[in-house]
Amino acid sequence: MAPTSKQLQQSTHDIQAARQKASFPVDQLTNYLYGGPENLKKVDKYRTIIANEPAFTKKKAAFQSRQEQLHSSIHAARRFIEIAEEQNFSTQEFLELFALSGISTPGYILNNIIDDNVAFWPVIEFQGTDEQAKKWLDAAKRHAIVGCYAQTELSHGSNVVGLQTTATFDEATDEFVINSPDITAAKWWIGGLGVAATHAVLQAQLISKGKNYGPHIFIVPIRSPLDYKPIKGVTVGDIGPKAYGGFATVDNGYALFDNVRIPRDYMLMRFAKVSKTGEYQPPVHSKLSYGSMVKLRVSILSDAGWRLAKSSTIAIRYCTSRRQFNPDQNGLESQVISYSSVRHRLYPLVATAYALILSGINLNKTFNVMTEQLSREDATLLPEMHVNSCAFKVWGARRSSEGIEECRKAMGGHGYSIFSGVSEHFATFVPANTYEGDNFMLCQQVGRAMLKQLDNLLKGKSYNLKTATYLDVLISNPTITVDANSIYNPELQLALFGKRAAHLVANLGRQVKAGRPWGDVNMECWEICLAHAEFLLLKQFHDTVRDLQKSQPLLAPVVQKLTNVFALSILTGTGLATFLTSQSINVADVDTIQEAYRNSLNEIVDDAIGLTDAFGFTDDELNTALGKKDGNPYGELWEAAQSNPLNSDEGREELGELMKTILHRGDNLAYIKAAKL
Amino acid sequence: MAPTSKQLQQSTHDIQAARQKASFPVDQLTNYLYGGPENLKKVDKYRTIIANEPAFTKKKAAFQSRQEQLHSSIHAARRFIEIAEEQNFSTQEFLELFALSGISTPGYILNNIIDDNVAFWPVIEFQGTDEQAKKWLDAAKRHAIVGCYAQTELSHGSNVVGLQTTATFDEATDEFVINSPDITAAKWWIGGLGVAATHAVLQAQLISKGKNYGPHIFIVPIRSPLDYKPIKGVTVGDIGPKAYGGFATVDNGYALFDNVRIPRDYMLMRFAKVSKTGEYQPPVHSKLSYGSMVKLRVSILSDAGWRLAKSSTIAIRYCTSRRQFNPDQNGLESQVISYSSVRHRLYPLVATAYALILSGINLNKTFNVMTEQLSREDATLLPEMHVNSCAFKVWGARRSSEGIEECRKAMGGHGYSIFSGVSEHFATFVPANTYEGDNFMLCQQVGRAMLKQLDNLLKGKSYNLKTATYLDVLISNPTITVDANSIYNPELQLALFGKRAAHLVANLGRQVKAGRPWGDVNMECWEICLAHAEFLLLKQFHDTVRDLQKSQPLLAPVVQKLTNVFALSILTGTGLATFLTSQSINVADVDTIQEAYRNSLNEIVDDAIGLTDAFGFTDDELNTALGKKDGNPYGELWEAAQSNPLNSDEGREELGELMKTILHRGDNLAYIKAAKL
Incomplete structure (x- = not known):
């Protein structure tokens, strides 16, 4: 048994040969x-x-x-x-x-955004007074405390207004009394609360003089930073493992409060205030805090892109180095990446990863501009950022998590090994579909906003969202002619994507006008949200190509190819039905578009390894046996299996002894000897 | 804090109220x-x-x-x-x-089909001589040995002909010598081999007198049943954890063989034989062993149905007992099951579970008839069973695993807890997409078989597959008129599903005729396979309704409702694009069909809990905190979290001590005390 057999060498050779074919400077x-x-x-x-x-x-x-x-x-x-x-x-x-x-740790060790909630630090920084910010952020910065952000309760997640934890002001002692009416009010899913947190930034119904002023934010001690024992009146713990082994090292926790008293100045009082005599003063600008929600959605978009990038890198490399079936005259089988089903599944995912990353970069830039504006109490960019970040989050969470799992499946049997390194991304990223606003909730916001734009259009008013200009086609109704050449044209592609989105909005408008209640049109909003996101993603792709043509002309052609794969995979795939029903394309054109799609896939073949190399991942961060830079999946799987403690002498011994208690039952031992088994 | 708060009681009340609405005898x-x-x-x-x-x-x-x-x-x-x-x-x-x-154990403790391979017992029974069967099955029956079925290798899964393990006959000693040329030939993924197996039924290239006769089957000792130590020359171990924590208690293993010698009569010789002098005698009936592959696909179909049944039961119950948003005058929020997006996602999955289970029952019956016929060397049913079981396996594995995960998502945040009980089904069932024939491999067999039928049709020959009669429409080309009433008609639904499948086959025929190579039409085969399966599933549904109308008339209406949900969800959902491109329906009809679909969902509302109750699961086997028969998800989640060892005194103590090593670094302890944090 030679560990450097011909077949092992072949896989490295295959990757290297594919790498050299790249048509652009990686x-x-x-x-x-x-x-x-x-x-x-x-x-x-x-x-x-x-x-x-x-x-x-x-x-x-x-x-x-x-x-x-x-x-x-x-x-x-x-x-x-x-x-x-x-x-x-x-x-x-x-x-x-x-x-x-890519490591998660219990608690907000870093006191910042590393989990599914708006986090400790930015909330205090934004909503606390200067003195509050100084006190708590100093402590957090030196890691003398660990904070968490406690909003969601066992029976209330999406509906924040329905939170049941109360903070009742007691004038007699100048304190708030934090209380959970019953276990359904237990704070739940709070990242950092399970094991690590000493303090929580807590959402609770503020009650003063018998009146409820709705959810406000308080700093509540959870565990003593001296001895790590829970504070009196606090029942706290870890909520248990998550699906698929995801977020295993994040200590999502629960807490119940039994009349826990905190000083009045533990309420964050930069905007809303409660005086010593219990007088409530509401915040001046109610929407300023929306910025942090947008920020989290922006980060989900980037995460969607980079995780899909890792997964598709692994899958493309493995399918390049694995050979199966159709041996040639030298006995060399076909590379799995040459199967048309594998190309149809993996290449669009590479393009999708690029789409998400490029849009993430751009959205992040706009977010920074918005933040700067918000600090000057200018909220101009907020409505558009809100709608687009919702659409991006919904699309990115859904398509990236599906795409990651498709990468895993495309690797066949070995993809089901933990050592593929792909399943971890699905396990950890898939909850992005339900956290920070459930996808099916958020898409209603996109539907509603676009309906408003439609209304503006019909009333001759101007849009308050720039993106809504795609609705113009509902008036101008231009003819779009699709043929084997024009389908690669950026303007035509955007016109098709815009027309589809516009017609879906128009259809929603008709349905609502015809009397269907808002609660009945969730799925129509879903389709609009996806179409809106796809328009934005495609637009970003084309904008990037145009920029590159000027700034880095060697990169423009390959990004153009990706753009075509992206656009055409949607046109012929998940989007085909709505492109047809919105009459953006005709049934008669589908064959042409499908052939164009196949051509676009063929165009990317030589660049596939280069495009995944360009993501820049090291073997170390991919943490994969199947998709290392130099291939060798069989050697790496073999090595990974050797590290299994079950295969150590102790591991074997322990389970072997147990198995013997089954095999040697009754008179089996004599039987085994006699039968020479 | 009263554990029997109003909200906790409400959830049980909601489930019970919904239960009573069932229109049929559950x-x-x-x-x-x-x-x-x-x-x-x-x-x-x-x-x-x-x-x-x-x-x-x-x-x-x-x-x-x-x-x-x-x-x-x-x-x-x-x-x-x-x-x-x-x-x-x-x-x-x-x-x-x-x-x-639903428990998995290491090894083929039961020496039968409990894993992803054709297993030890049936292979010996079918391919061993009477003496071989007696010796090995006696030992297996009394659990004196543990067997496994070792086929797949590190570098060869789908392509069995490419296996590299050799069994070379040595006339001098009347033995076979089992050898692995290098690690790429290591047996890999073998269920039972990692920890438990004492013997393997092994596929290896049979070589006698220098000639290779292809893969044959041998019994090879792996570990001594006396002391559980590996046999000399065998390197054996566990391949490591699987994705998502799936199959954690199955010991998929590896083995390398370094010239391991076995007696000649350890080759299974019922069909093929090797004589003492090394003469090879080939088997008479080469296809008889195909039956066991069909059997595994039949069992995947049932598994797909029952696991989706469990997942949808949990999700429907949870969404019935959870309330969120839109409080009424009593402060009672809306049940999540009343959201249209939740109904659109969950009800079709209940219908799909029924479709899979009903088809599983019927396919199993046909399989038993076929087995009986095969034992009389009559292979009449084999071609149709092969094609249909491929289509069912592909569709069932794909749609059920996607559906299970959709159930999880539909439960929002809490669905990501391990205690939902749903993620385990995805983790364990999703590899059915890639094992027992990768889905994208199997669908090519369906495409090829249907192309053959098309050829028969065009040449005026009769079909050799009964199902192929749907191709008749390519000649007769009947007009199908869809309207708000006819869309519920069983004949019309089947005509639509048949027409779509037929046109996809015809299109594949055209593409191949136009010169596209077979390797380029994987995706066309994929669409045909899905359409074929959907035709079969819908036909089974309608057949069942017709039978029930005679035998159990009280059940027929509700199954009819499910049939409509199933058919219309495909027509308006994943199938819409191909129904349009095959011109089975027109764009102008889509609004009507979508409205019919919404009506079919409304029809099922009152029966949803009854239909999931009818699956008959006990709370114990659902193993869920969210979907127990009497609801109470919050109380159950709370209880489940309490069982977490992290929340025990020792668990807290251990991690608290560790956290202190962070918090008390440098002069932090003094700082914490001074700042009174």
């Missing part, structure tokens, strides 16, 4: 995705730190119980803190290092 | 699904046994490492054996009990 595209060489250099520095720190390894988790994983991840958290100190990192650098590691 | 439908009262009584007996046996609990697994889970499941395996002895169960009863438990 490094240049990597630089572009990371925002230039300076940024990439910084990222590479982080990668080196992560790869060299034993506490950050992901190799052991597969064999550990959740308790053991939590244990390891608290160690990792401490190492992050120590390294940041050693390296003199700014908070920003600390967060970048942590985010890049 | 018990009668349960009886029908289980094959009559006698069978159901037996199943209930098994359920009682399982519920009362502590070793069969599924409550602890969520908190255990995989090693600990394996440990527990070997104990469970022993209890199955002991109980079967105590109760004097036949092998059949033993298997029924085991299958119903």
